[in-house]
Amino acid sequence: MAQAMKIAIVDDEQDMRQSISQWLALSGYDTETFSSAEEALKVLGPDYPGIVISDIKMPGMDGMQFLKKLMGSDSALPVIMITGHGDVPMAVEAMRVGAFDFLEKPFNPDRMSELAKRATGARRLTLDNRALRRELSDGGQIMKKLIGQSPVMERLREDILDLGQADGHVLIDGETGTGKTLVAHALHAVGSRAGKKFVLISCAALEEEALAKRLFGPMLPEDSMLPAIEEARGGTLVLEDIDALSETLQARLLSVINEQGTPAETRIIAISNLQEAGKTCEDALRPDLFYRLAALRITVPPLRQRGEDILTLFTRLSEQFSEEYGCDAPQVSAQEAAQLLQAPWPGNVRQLINIAERAVLQSRRGSGTIASLLMSDHEEMQPVMTTEGKPLKEYVEAFERMLIDNTMRRHKGSIASVMDELCLPRRTLNEKMAKYGLQRSDYLA
Incomplete structure (x- = not known):
């Protein structure tokens, strides 16, 4: 889910702060106002989840000094500067220091909204990239x-x-x-x-x-x-x-x-x-x-050598896509589980991601099958089977593990709810979870 963007408005004139805040709030933005640069700096850290709109001429720390402080803390923070009539050279200098853009008084509110849209979009991309880099370094x-x-x-x-x-x-x-x-x-x-x-x-x-x-x-x-x-x-x-x-x-x-x-x-x-x-x-x-x-x-x-990992991956991916598209994840039947396990997967995990997304979209429309998706990935519309067969017992166990895993996940680890849905006595459920390496603690919300 995309992070909500804030807009910090910094201006020593109360009327100006309020008018900008009200206009941007009507445009759907979450705003917060500050009467001085010093006050704003107490809140605006390196990963501030939004942008800044600041006047240039303010008592105490002026807008240029404020901008330099912000750029020193986070050079990718979009800052829109508000300048008085005739202060264009100062605005150009602000752009050189690192300002995102500037507005000259009296400014068009629609122009301000457009700048805010561009700046928040750029900020969201920056924060998403930082989060990804942190994740990839962990x-x-x-x-x-x-x-x-x-x-x-x-x-x-x-x-x-x-x-x-x-x-x-x-x-x-x-x-x-x-x-x-x-x-x-x-x-x-x-x-x-x-x-x-x-x-x-x-x-x-x-x-x-x-x-x-x-x-x-x-x-x-x-x-x-x-x-x-x-x-x-x-x-x-x-x-x-x-x-x-x-x-x-x-x-x-x-x-x-x-x-x-x-x-x-x-x-x-x-x-x-x-x-x-x-x-x-x-x-x-x-x-x-x-x-x-x-x-x-x-x-x-290759994916075809990973056995029941295929079902685990399909489940995780379909859950992610169902959350993204705002619908329920498709329920996989025993026959479909076998088809997923038997497919040759020439495109490997990348192909599985594609199949999972399309399965979710099909499920949302209430039509289509996983088998049809697997066959549509091949020029020759033939049943997709690997050359290596598996004993029936392996298919049954892989499906059983997936079914218990999905049900535990859906009920957030509630043993009683899983027993009820799958019609299993507690001892049998415990034995099967132990057999398949499933831990209740992994499902607790």
Whole structure:
């Protein structure tokens, strides 16, 4: 759910504060007013959930001094300055210092509302990005995103914890859509470089000349960033689509790696996304670069190898989408659970996300089936089955676990409600929860 944006109004004239506040409140904004910059600074911290509208000419600390204080605390805080007639040079100086924009008195209220809309939109994006960065730097939180109890996922988490503590370069490979970039974030977050820079570059997204400049420089004076090798110094540089690097850029990268020595100043995590049948990252890279990058290696398992994790992931995703769309999550039948487990999932987790969202939208309309969604993802409208069959017992147990898990989640851990809905005696429910590793404490609100 999007965070509600506030607007702080700072002006020493009470009538002006009230008129601005009333107009913005009619436009749907949550406002708070301050009679001085000093008073406002007691409230406006680095992550203030909104924007500021401030007069420039005020007794005590004036608007320019106030702006500089705010920019020193949070340079991404949008501040709209109100100037008197003829004070445009001062407004231009405010923009140079970091103001979002300015309004010249007497101003058009609609113009103020439009500026407020743009500024709050920019602020929301900034705060969302900060929250994401904090989440991605939290090893515990990001490991929770690697959902699943299958043996391959247990092994993946163990590998991440082991390799995260090492300091060598890493190669991550695996099929498309398996979550290789998430694994790269996790490797950084659980290691000693967690608090340092994390820079991600897609080698396939830029032409060779632009990629060479972005990776190695030189950057022009007007460029706002350092070359990626310098920007990530002391931290982690992730190179997606490493196999897209030309021979020339491979040689330059190898030279940089050799110059760094051991331990490396910048840890490189290379991600391979080769799609050509029968071709590997080892085929695409020069041998000396490949062996430097692949000293430590993680292969992310495809979804079809993750067993009942598929049902767990589908449940979590459909719950998220149902909350987003304001409707109930679709109930999965035993037949549909088997179809989800049997599907080959060529697009892996990315495909499952797509299927879960479409299932929620279908459920909201009251039509469609999961089987039809699975088949529509393939050109040939044939039943989607893996080549590897499973014993019936495995399908039954996977469905049973999903059913108990969903019911416990829906009733927020109320054992009595789950027993009633599933018509199970308490002892049987306890035994099944123990069998499937389900803990009541995980469901309590």
